[in-house]
Amino acid sequence: MLENEMEESRSGTIKISDVSYDALRAFVDYLYSAEAWLDEQMACELLVLAEKYQVKHLKAYCEKFLVSKLNWDNLIVNYAFAHQHNAKLLLEATLSLILDNMDKLSKCQEYSEFIEKHPALLV
Structure with missing residues (x-):
């Protein structure tokens, strides 16, 4: 990227605009220290x-953290997030909770809205 005729090679700067500064900083810190808060x-x-960027150990670390924080308030959102980002551990955990509690969950407004918006993800 910095060795060809792209803008980055002329300016000496790489712009990463699809992430917050704090997240990028934490990502770089993790690459150097293997620690993340x-x-x-x-x-x-x-x-x-x-x-x-295919940093598998960081992805697994984040998935485990998110699994540890699963609750009724974030279950549906995390299921959709896991599905969108191929987060298999998180997907399995959310799906397990959904299946175990389908009777309660199907009565929730959030679940009904989710199914209307994402029928392909219907369990």
């Missing part, structure tokens, strides 16, 4: 970066 938002952002 996570909250749910940062775990999602880092998982996306880890998938994009």
